[in-house]
Amino acid sequence: MSYAKQILAGDTASTVDAGLLAATIEALSDCAQACTADADADLREDDAGSMVTCIRLCLDCTDVCTATVGVISRRTAYQAAVTGRLLEACAATCARCAEECERHADMHPHCGICAQACRRCEQACRNLLAAAMS
C-alpha cells in the first residue's frame, strides 16, 4: 500500500472512497512519469524530428497529471466546475496522448508502454469523476 494511500485512509471524514482516490493518484503519478520518460525516449530516436507531436503531447500530459495529483489529494470541497472540469481535461489529455503514442507503438515500444499508462490514467480519472458525480 502506498504512503499516500495510507495517509488518505486515515481521513475518516472523507466522502470519497480512499481506495479509489489512491488508485487515481497512483495512475496519475505513473502516467506523469511515463510521459516524461517517453518524451525523452522520443528525443533519443533517429527520427526525433517526426516525433514532435508525440513529445508535445507527452509534456502536456505530464503537466496536467501533475496538477491533478495535487488537486485531488487535497480535501478542498468538490465542485464539478473546478475539480470535475480538471478531471475531464486530464482524461481528455491522456486519451489524446495515448492515441498519438499508439500510432508509434510498432516502431517505438516505449510509445506503446506510455500509451498503456495514459489509457489506465484516463480510465482512473473517469472512475473518480463517476464516483464524485454520484
Place this chain on the structure above:
Amino acid sequence: MSYAKQILAGDTASTVDAGLLAATIEALSDCAQACTADADADLREDDAGSMVTCIRLCLDCTDVCTATVGVISRRTAYQAAVTGRLLEACAATCARCAEECERHADMHPHCGICAQACRRCEQACRNLLAAAMS
C-alpha cells in the same frame, strides 16, 4: 517585453495572437506566484487554523496555473476538449480562489492582493478561450 513573449512573437506560423498568448502566460505565472505566497502568508497568521480553505484553494490554483502555462506555451494542435477544457478548469479554479480570498481581504491584505491576481488570471483564461473558439 518578457522573454517568453519575444520567443512566441518569433513564431510566425502560429494562429493565436502572440500578444494574447503572452498576456495569458504572464497572468497565469503571476497568479501561481501570488497563490504560493498567499498560502504561506496565511500560514503566518495567528488564525492559520481558520484559513484552511483559503490555503487549499491557493495550492490548487498554483498547481492548475502552472500546468496551464506549460500547455498553452506549446504549439500542440488546439482541441476544445483538451486545452479548452483545461482553460475552463483554470478559470473556474481562479474564480473560486478569488472568492475565498476576497472574504479575507479586510482582515488580511495579502488575500486581497491574491484575489486581484486570481481575477486577472481568470479573465486572461477566458480571453484566450474566446479567441481560440472564434
Place this chain on the structure above:
Amino acid sequence: MSYAKQILAGDTASTVDAGLLAATIEALSDCAQACTADADADLREDDAGSMVTCIRLCLDCTDVCTATVGVISRRTAYQAAVTGRLLEACAATCARCAEECERHADMHPHCGICAQACRRCEQACRNLLAAAMS
C-alpha cells in the same frame, strides 16, 4: 514493473542502471504524493496552527521531488554541479522534512507515514548519487 521503468529499461545506451534509476523515480514520486497528502492532513488537524513548519516542509519537499523526477528521467549528460547538486538538495530536503514529521508521528500517524516516505526517498537519492559518482 512500472511504466517508466519499462521505458528506461529499453534505453540500452544509458550508463546508469535502469533498475536503480527507476527505483529512485518511484521513491521520489511516492514521496511527492505523500508530502502533498500529509500537508493536507496537517491542515485537517485541530492544531493546524502548530503544524505550520511541517506543512511548509512538506510543500517544499513535493516541489523538489517533482523537479528531481523530471531531471533524472531525462538523459541530459550528468554533471555533478547540476544533477548531482539537485540530488543533494533533494536528499537534504527529504531528511529535513522527515525529521519534522517524526516529531509529530506519535500524535499524528499521517506524519509518521510521511516520514517513512521521506527517509526512503532520501536514501534513494543518495544511492543514485553514489552510483553516478563512481
Place this chain on the structure above:
Amino acid sequence: MSYAKQILAGDTASTVDAGLLAATIEALSDCAQACTADADADLREDDAGSMVTCIRLCLDCTDVCTATVGVISRRTAYQAAVTGRLLEACAATCARCAEECERHADMHPHCGICAQACRRCEQACRNLLAAAMS
C-alpha cells in the same frame, strides 16, 4: 509591482529583503516560461533532431526553476544544506542551459532570448545566495 512582491513586502518579520526575494522569484518564473517556450520553439525547427541537448536542458531548467520559486516563496527557516543547495543547483542548471542556448543563438534567435533569461536567473539565484549567507 508584482502581486507576489506586494504579498512578500507585507511580511515585516522576514529577515530577507522583500525586493531581493521578489526579484529572484520573478527571474525564476521568467526563466521557467522562457525555457518552456524555447524547448517548443526548438521542436518547431527543421533541425529539431540536432536540438535534443538544448531541449533537454530547457526542460530540466523549467523543472528546477519552478521548484525553486515554490521553496523560496515559503518562510521555511533557511538552511544552507537545503535551500542554499537548491539555489546552487538552480544557478548551475541555468548556467548550463544558457551555455547550450548561446551555441544556437546565431541560427535560432529564440535560443538567444532564452539564454538571456537563464543568465539573469543564474545571477538572481547567486544574489539571493550571497544575501542569505551574509
